[in-house]
Amino acid sequence: MTQLTTVFDFQGQPQQLAKKLGEGGEGVIYPLAQRPEVLVKIYHERELAKRGKILQEKVEAMRGVTQLASEKSVSWPLISVFDAQQRWLGYAMYKAEGKDMFLLAHSMLYKKHFPGLDRRAITGYLINLVQQLKTLQDHGVMIGDYTLHNLLCQPNSDKVTLIDCDSYQLQFNGRHYASPVGTPDMTPIEHHGKAFSDLVRTKESEAFSLAIILFKCLMLGRHPYDIVGGEDPVTNLKRGDFAYGVGNKGIPAGPWYNIWSHMPHRLKSSFIATFTEGANDPAKRTSLEEWLEILTLYGKEIDKDWHEVAITPSEPKPKKYHGNNRSISQSASHC
Amino acid sequence: MTHYELATQNDLIENPSPRCPCMVVLDTSSSMSGAPITQLNEGMQTFLQALNEDEVAACSVEVGVITAGSSVREELPFTSALNIDGCNSFSAGGMTPLGGAVNLALQKLEERKAEYKRAGVPYYQPWLVIISDGEPNDSWQAAAAQAKQLSSQNKLVSLVVGVEGANLATLGEFSHRPALMLQGLKFNAFFQWLSASMSRVSQSASTTAQVDLPPMDGWASI
Ligand SMILES: Nc1ncnc2c1ncn2[C@@H]1O[C@H](COP(=O)(O)OP(=O)(O)O)[C@@H](O)[C@H]1O
Numbered sequence A: 001m002t003q004l005t006t007v008f009d010f011q012g013q014p015q016q017l018a019k020k021l022g023e024g025g026e027g028v029i030y031p032l033a034q035r036p037e038v039l040v041k042i043y044h045e046r047e048l049a050k051r052g053k054i055l056q057e058k059v060e061a062m063r064g065v066t067q068l069a070s071e072k073s074v075s076w077p078l079i080s081v082f083d084a085q086q087r088w089l090g091y092a093m094y095k096a097e098g099k100d101m102f103l104l105a106h107s108m109l110y111k112k113h114f115p116g117l118d119r120r121a122i123t124g125y126l127i128n129l130v131q132q133l134k135t136l137q138d139h140g141v142m143i144g145d146y147t148l149h150n151l152l153c154q155p156n157s158d159k160v161t162l163i164d165c166d167s168y169q170l171q172f173n174g175r176h177y178a179s180p181v182g183t184p185d186m187t188p189i190e191h192h193g194k195a196f197s198d199l200v201r202t203k204e205s206e207a208f209s210l211a212i213i214l215f216k217c218l219m220l221g222r223h224p225y226d227i228v229g230g231e232d233p234v235t236n237l238k239r240g241d242f243a244y245g246v247g248n249k250g251i252p253a254g255p256w257y258n259i260w261s262h263m264p265h266r267l268k269s270s271f272i273a274t275f276t277e278g279a280n281d282p283a284k285r286t287s288l289e290e291w292l293e294i295l296t297l298y299g300k301e302i303d304k305d306w307h308e309v310a311i312t313p314s315e316p317k318p319k320k321y322h323g324n325n326r327s328i329s330q331s332a333s334h335c
Numbered sequence B: 001m002t003h004y005e006l007a008t009q010n011d012l013i014e015n016p017s018p019r020c021p022c023m024v025v026l027d028t029s030s031s032m033s034g035a036p037i038t039q040l041n042e043g044m045q046t047f048l049q050a051l052n053e054d055e056v057a058a059c060s061v062e063v064g065v066i067t068a069g070s071s072v073r074e075e076l077p078f079t080s081a082l083n084i085d086g087c088n089s090f091s092a093g094g095m096t097p098l099g100g101a102v103n104l105a106l107q108k109l110e111e112r113k114a115e116y117k118r119a120g121v122p123y124y125q126p127w128l129v130i131i132s133d134g135e136p137n138d139s140w141q142a143a144a145a146q147a148k149q150l151s152s153q154n155k156l157v158s159l160v161v162g163v164e165g166a167n168l169a170t171l172g173e174f175s176h177r178p179a180l181m182l183q184g185l186k187f188n189a190f191f192q193w194l195s196a197s198m199s200r201v202s203q204s205a206s207t208t209a210q211v212d213l214p215p216m217d218g219w220a221s222i
């Protein structure tokens, strides 16, 4: 493909593009030469040929949600961009700062990319993430395609920015715009076996995928459905085979059990409920609002020194540990 | 337990990334002497370097090497690209015991999958890459049939690359995909492509996803 050098806005105002910043399955990302804080996403030719019209309509609808355009923590589509012949090519958005959350949610890579990371810092990112998802939902937006690669975290802060927003599901002015992508190991059972583009994502389906992201971040990249002696994560997911909790059967060897044991009781029981009963029964899943409350409380309790902050605690939590504070905390543990 | 076993077992315990094992079977028979083996060695280095430039791939892809020359040798047991500092140079000599080498490769892949299961580590469809300039001269039919069957069942990505002078018809029996003829000695281009393909696999979040290879004409046609 020849490198694109100039794009135009709706009025035909040209902008030079700088060197390509990134590339995904759907398009290429370029900064504007004169305003490097602004990026454009130019869809691949084959995507435009296949579903250019739908893409354009969706991006135009997204632009309609003006409250999100001013959200700094979401790289929301701001304007459409065109070629010299006024053919629609993609959209412009603000550049997000930060590193792929995958590099945080990985027991080896975080050391290089997030030096000094502790449990309080992870909790900070997660609280922000859940808050942003709530803001999106309040405006009729669901993520659909949950992946760590589309969440950018700024090291030494609690800032998370969401990118790749054009894949989100949007309900706007009575119309439904689907999230046409996803991966089976992040998708709840009720949405398996159907084309992603035909799905209507719900608060409960979002809550399930979010729980996997939360688990992966707190568990340094471990998927909740990684089980010793089990099948692949997708099969385990469909069966609600979650190793942690009563009996702790099938937890992989390594630091995982220690990490798990130090989580507050309510955090653990929310994961257990979501990944066992909740696998089949959407109503049993912990909601975004509940996650926000649980994580906020976890953060506060860490600040009070009630919980281990080490990323990989060297010992599991002693059985009858209630924190060094006697008052009621989330930490009473039976899991 | 040998030192190596300890290292790899720790690796499966410490690194939660889904794995993609890739066994490379290299024909190091005497006909590969000279420029071909030099280029092949350089290509392997490129491969390992390119994998390490992509951190996601480096944590996911495990490379193993088996050579088929004077004997069948496991030169590199499966190791995460992340933990591979470099690769021995191979020298050419002897016959082409590809059947034995592929048998060993399939056995090692099975063993590795069992280790993943024991450790609770998810894995992508394993890869077998065979590079040869001739045709096997041991008893190879059973090994080929097994590789072909696994590949047609989507349980193995079997890629067969012929170097000039290779008998593509015979090599083609090792996969349900046609064997590819490498133009000249473009090992480097091939290994670049291979690492790009493996990066793509390790980016796909689901281990059960179908493997969608980048177009081959990229390297094969140059
Ligand atoms: N708003 C943004 N800020 C910073 N980097 C971005 C932004 N949008 C995209 N990128 C970079 O470009 C890559 C590809 O963009 P993405 O929108 O995910 O494409 P695709 O939908 O084709 O996968 C991302 O992985 C990221 O590295």
Ligand SMILES: [Mg+2]
Binding pocket: A024, A025, A149, A150, A164
């Ligand atoms: Mg993307």
